[in-house]
Amino acid sequence: xxxxxxxxxxxxxxxxxxxxxxxxxxxxxxxxxxxxxxxxxxxxxxxxxxxxxxxxxxxxxxxxxxxxxxxxxxxxxxxxxxxxxxxxxxxxxxxxxxxxxxxxxxxxxxxxxxxxxxxxxxxxxxxxxxxxxxxxxxxxxxxxxxxxxxxxxxxxxxxxxxxxxxxxxxxxxxxxxxxxxxxxxxxxxxxxxxxxxxxxxxxxxxxxxxxxxxxxxxxxxxxxxxxxxxxxxxxxxxxxxxxxxxxxxxxxxxxxxxxxxxxxxxxxxxxxxxxxxxxxxxxxxxxxxxxxxx
Amino acid sequence: xxxxxxxxxxxxxxxxxxxxxxxxxxxxxxxxxxxxxxxxxxxxxxxxxxxxxxxxxxxxxxxxxxxxxxxxxxxxxxxxxxxxxxxxxxxxxxxxxxxxxxxxxxxxxxxxxxxxxxxxxxxxxxxxxxxxxxxxxxxxxxxxxxxxxxxxxxxxxxxxxxxxxxxxxxxxxxxxxxxxxxxxxxxxxxxxxxxxxxxxxxxxxxxxxxxxxxxxxxxxxxxxxxxxxxxxxxxxxxxxxxxxxxxxxxxxxxxxxxxxxxxxxxxxxxxxxxxxxxxxxxxxxxxxxxxxxxxxxxxxxxxxxxxxxxxxxxxxxxxxxxxxxxxxxxxxxxxxxxxxxxxxxxxxxxxxxxxxxxxxxxxxxxxxxxxx
Numbered sequence: 001x002x003x004x005x006x007x008x009x010x011x012x013x014x015x016x017x018x019x020x021x022x023x024x025x026x027x028x029x030x031x032x033x034x035x036x037x038x039x040x041x042x043x044x045x046x047x048x049x050x051x052x053x054x055x056x057x058x059x060x061x062x063x064x065x066x067x068x069x070x071x072x073x074x075x076x077x078x079x080x081x082x083x084x085x086x087x088x089x090x091x092x093x094x095x096x097x098x099x100x101x102x103x104x105x106x107x108x109x110x111x112x113x114x115x116x117x118x119x120x121x122x123x124x125x126x127x128x129x130x131x132x133x134x135x136x137x138x139x140x141x142x143x144x145x146x147x148x149x150x151x152x153x154x155x156x157x158x159x160x161x162x163x164x165x166x167x168x169x170x171x172x173x174x175x176x177x178x179x180x181x182x183x184x185x186x187x188x189x190x191x192x193x194x195x196x197x198x199x200x201x202x203x204x205x206x207x208x209x210x211x212x213x214x215x216x217x218x219x220x221x222x223x224x225x226x227x228x229x230x231x232x233x234x235x236x237x238x239x240x241x242x243x244x245x246x247x248x249x250x251x252x253x254x255x256x257x258x259x260x261x262x263x264x265x266x267x268x269x270x271x272x273x274x275x276x277x278x279x280x281x282x283x284x285x286x287x288x289x290x291x292x293x294x
Numbered sequence: 295x296x297x298x299x300x301x302x303x304x305x306x307x308x309x310x311x312x313x314x315x316x317x318x319x320x321x322x323x324x325x326x327x328x329x330x331x332x333x334x335x336x337x338x339x340x341x342x343x344x345x346x347x348x349x350x351x352x353x354x355x356x357x358x359x360x361x362x363x364x365x366x367x368x369x370x371x372x373x374x375x376x377x378x379x380x381x382x383x384x385x386x387x388x389x390x391x392x393x394x395x396x397x398x399x400x401x402x403x404x405x406x407x408x409x410x411x412x413x414x415x416x417x418x419x420x421x422x423x424x425x426x427x428x429x430x431x432x433x434x435x436x437x438x439x440x441x442x443x444x445x446x447x448x449x450x451x452x453x454x455x456x457x458x459x460x461x462x463x464x465x466x467x468x469x470x471x472x473x474x475x476x477x478x479x480x481x482x483x484x485x486x487x488x489x490x491x492x493x494x495x496x497x498x499x500x501x502x503x504x505x506x507x508x509x510x511x512x513x514x515x516x517x518x519x520x521x522x523x524x525x526x527x528x529x530x531x532x533x534x535x536x537x538x539x540x541x542x543x544x545x546x547x548x549x550x551x552x553x554x555x556x557x558x559x560x561x562x563x564x565x566x567x568x569x570x571x572x573x574x575x576x577x578x579x580x581x582x583x584x585x586x587x588x589x590x591x592x593x594x595x596x597x598x599x600x601x602x603x604x605x606x607x608x609x610x611x612x613x614x615x616x617x618x619x620x621x622x623x624x625x626x627x628x629x630x631x632x633x634x635x636x637x638x639x640x641x642x643x644x645x646x647x648x649x650x651x652x653x654x655x656x657x658x659x660x661x662x663x664x665x666x
Contacts, residue, residue, distance in 0.1 A: 048488040050652060072306045075488050081480030086325065097317055098489045100307035142485060146306040 001026050002065075002150055002181045007046055007056035015205055016042045020056070022200045022210045024150075024181040029173065031196030032185040033289060039205040040185040041078045044152050047183070048075050060150065071099050074148030076139055076156055084128035088119065088138050091127065092145045099146035106145070113141040116171055133164050140168050144175070151175055153184040157191050169195060193285040203293040213285075220288045223256045228277040229269050239265055253281070314490040318498020319505065326469065326506055336510055339461050343454070343514050344521050350450070351525025362425055363389040363401040368413040372402065378425060393418050400425040445592065451534055451616055452591035455541055455609045458514060460584035462545070463552050466507045467580065470499055470553055471560030471573045474647070478564055483651055492648035500553045500640075507549050511542055537616035540625055541608065544632065548608035551636040552580060554643035561650040562658045572657065583609040594619060602628050604635035 002024040009017045017039045024030045034040050045051040047058055049070050058065045082091055089110050096106035114120045117137040122130055127138060136159050143153060151172065157165055173195075176182045186192050192199070199216055201209040209216055224245065227233060233252045237244040241261035246253040256262045262280070269275050283291075309317075326332050364372065364380045381398055383389045389401035393416065400422035403414050415426055477483040486495055515538050522531040559573045583606035590596035591613060600610030601620065611628045614620040642664070650663040 045484065045652070048484070050484050050487045068308045070488055071308050073488065075485055077481040077484040079481045081477075081482040081485070083325075083476070083482060084480065085329075086321075094317065094321055095485065095489075098309065098314065098486065100309045101305045105305045148306065 001061055002047070002183070003059045003062075004043065004047070005057050005059065007043065007053045007058070009042055009046060009051065009053045017046070017053070017205045020202070020205070020207055022207055023198075024183045025198065026181055027176050027179045028181060028197045029176045029195055030181070030183045030198040030200060031192035032183055032200050032202065033187070033189065033192055033285075034185075034202035035293065036187075038202045040202060041154055043202070044075075044078075044154050044183070044185065047152050048073060071146070072149045074143040074146070074151045074153075076143040076153040078154040082127045082135070082138060082142060085126050087124050087126055088130070088141075089114065089123035091138075092141055095142050096145045101146055109145050109147060110141075113144055117141055117167060132159055133161050136160050137164060137168070140171065144171065149180055151180055151182040151184070153182070155186055156184050157186055157188055165191065189285045189289060199285070201289060201292050208292040209288070216288055217282050220283060220291055223259065223262060224281040224283075225254060225256065225262050225265070226277065226279055226281055227252045227254070227265065227269060227275070229272065230274040230276065231272060233269075235268075235272075236265060239268070250276075309490070311494055314494045315498040315501060318490075318495055319502030322473065322499055322502030323506055325473075326503070332465075332469070335465060339458075339510070340514060340517055343458070343518050346450075346454075347518055347521035347527070348525055351521070351527050360399040360422075360424060361397065362422075363392045363398040365389060365401075365403045365413075367404040368402055371412050372429065378428065389416065402429070447530070447533075448591055448617065449588075451537070452587045452609075452613055454518075455537075455612055456584040456587040458511065459541075459545065459548070459609050460580060462507050462510060463549060463580045464577070466503045466549070467552050467556035467576065468569070468573065470503050471556045471569050472566060473499060473503075474557050474560035475563055475566050475569050478561065478651060478654065479566060481654075487651065492651055493644050496554075496557055496644050496647045499557060500550060504546075504550055504553055507553075508542075508546060511545055515542060534616060537612040540615050541612035544608035544611060544625075544629065547629070547632045547636045548604070551604060551632070551639045552576065554636070554639045555579070558643035558646035558650075558663075561647045562660065562663060564654040564657075568657065579605045582606055586610070587613055602631060604632045607632050 004021055004023075007017050007020040008015065020039070020043055022030075032040055032043070042051065046053045047065075049065065049067065060069050082088075086094075092110040092113065093103075093106045096109055097103065101109065111120075111123075114123050117140060119134060119137055119141065122134060122138075127135060130138060140153075140156060143151065143156075153172070156168060156172070160168060169191075172182055172184070176197075184196075193213070196213060198212050199210065200207060209220070211219070227236065228251045231250065233250050234247055236242060236252045236254055237247060239261070241257040242265065243255045243257075244252065245255060254265075256265070266275070266278050269278070360378045361381055362378045363383045365386070366382055366384060369380075369382070378399075381392065383392065383401070386403055389398075389403055392398045393401050396418075399417075401416040402425075403416055404412065405414060411429075415422060415429065477486065483495075518538075519531060519535070522528065522534075555576045556573060559576050560569060563569060563572045583600060586596065586600050586606055587609045590600070597610055597614050597617075597619070600606040601614050601624070603610070607628045611620065611625050615625060646660070646663040649665075650658040653663075
């Protein structure tokens with residue numbers, strides 16, 4: 001389990017992270033979302049030890065992260081970076097060796113990953129000669145080539161075509177399923193919504209929300225219901241505690257001031273006739289995001 | 295849709311500092327050796343050196359070895375070592391014909407009316423003094439103030455040291471700076487720094503490129519030495535040899551000094567396009583010895599100063615050794631100054647490099663990079 005405890009970091013007099021704490025659980029795909037400049041990249045760099053925090057600690061399984069621990073981290077930086085003129089396979093082997101793998105293991109992992117990511121035909125091409133999507137896959141391979149136990153990926157899905165998104169998603173979920181904590185940032189909220197188990201929302205260097213996806217939805221969902229009945233539904237707007245959002249013939253969308261008001265509406269509707277549908281609306285991640293960063 | 299991923303405990307572990315440096319240096323070297331532009335520029339430098347030696351050899355060979363017709367009957371009377379090429383003839387008429395045709399510059403014929411040497415030197419329209427001198431008995435010569443070399447040779451040697459130092463420093467220095475910025479621009483530096491420290495990365499880059507530069511210098515001096523031997527310029531090799539030895543030694547430290555500064559300068563910018571401006575101060579430091587030694591190779595004071603200033607010592611001190619104007623302890627003192635400066639530059643360079651490496655965007659101010 002990877003944990004950040006009260007991390008603060010400033011550049012000059014600009015505070016980029018203030019008192020940031022969150023947890024990336026073992027086997028949990030944790031989405032890290034926030035607007036540009038919110039502090040995602042800085043937080044990731046702190047986790048990787050590339051930046052030293054002004055205050056706070058990063059721990060792995062309860063103990064402060066050491067340089068030795070970090071060799072077992074897989075990291076994909078924000079802007080794509082591999083040596084442009086170096087061959088893909090050579091580059092992956094080089095990175096694996098720097099992470100302490102033996103030459104044979106380095107080569108075996110490289111070959112296996114290139115196969116998984118559909119890059120085996122490109123192994124001996126230089127990085128600059130690859131298409132952008134393939135460069136991105138090579139970048140993912142670079143983060144995974146030393147079989148890391150912890151993954152920290154900055155925008156792993158940006159610039160990927162839908163097929164590549166599925167491939168990468170598969171590779172990452174497999175790592176998570178094997179028990180690795182996986183932290184990834186993304187501005188593509190639909191992907192985050194589909195993929196993540198847990199969510200961390202950051203804005204202006206502070207954590208605005210964190211927890212499992214379901215928990216956040218339940219907490220942040222508010223009390224919005226949708227009711228569909230056989231007859232006219234316009235009476236809903238007159239129920240005490242109800243704020244109508246959209247009432248159209250037999251279908252009503254409305255907010256309530258409490259759980260009880262919602263149940264009262266349902267009860268009343270059932271008394272009037274057939275109820276075709278009554279459900280609490282789940283807010284999308286985008287809605288939660290908009291709400292928490294305000 | 296994912297196939298199974300290797301999930302066995304990974305073999306990832308921290309690596310020893312020496313291994314990290316070796317890996318980084320190894321990558322620098324292989325990358326450079328695969329670069330066509332590097333190979334071409336090295337070949338051009340090498341060919342330039344070789345060509346100048348061969349041309350020099352041909353010029354001196356034709357200038358110093360006049361042809362002389364020698365009558366067979368006097369061959370045994372002549373000194374065994376002669377500084378001219380002999381053309382054997384039988385008769386006086388044959389010799390005179392060669393002389394008139396301009397085939398030979400002088401003839402040595404048997405018989406003498408005025409001396410007891412037993413031969414006569416014949417010239418066409420004037421006395422062939424060079425031939426006469428080589429056949430004459432010379433008195434012992436003692437020179438009170440030796441050491442002044444042929445000015446043209448001095449100029450050539452100065453140009454040689456200056457050019458080689460300049461070309462190597464510029465080539466490899468620029469390469470180091472570009473390679474630093476490339477890592478910064480592509481952000482691969484973040485992956486690298488998550489694994490090894492900035493100091494080890496810097497050490498690997500400097501050592502890798504320095505080894506290449508030393509290799510090039512040694513190759514050039516070897517080619518030059520062989521060239522001098524093959525073209526029969528042993529005496530020149532004897533004069534220049536010790537200075538070249540010192541040059542290689544000074545170059546080793548002088549280059550590392552510059553390499554550290556080039557790397558530190560490069561780390562201040564984030565785009566390869568900006569490398570040119572940021573390394574111009576270091577480029578100036580490289581230009582000074584190059585221009586200095588060419589313009590002032592006959593000015594003892596300037597050379598003396600240059601031979602102690604760390605940036606120009608690799609050119610200035612070997613030059614003074616070649617001219618014979620340096621005491622035996624002077625190269626050692628200068629080398630000590632150079633080594634201390636190099637150590638300081640590495641410490642400062644590593645600090646700047648470590649601090650500036652992750653600051654992307656606009657150019658990092660030197661003061662900020664030093665302060666951290």
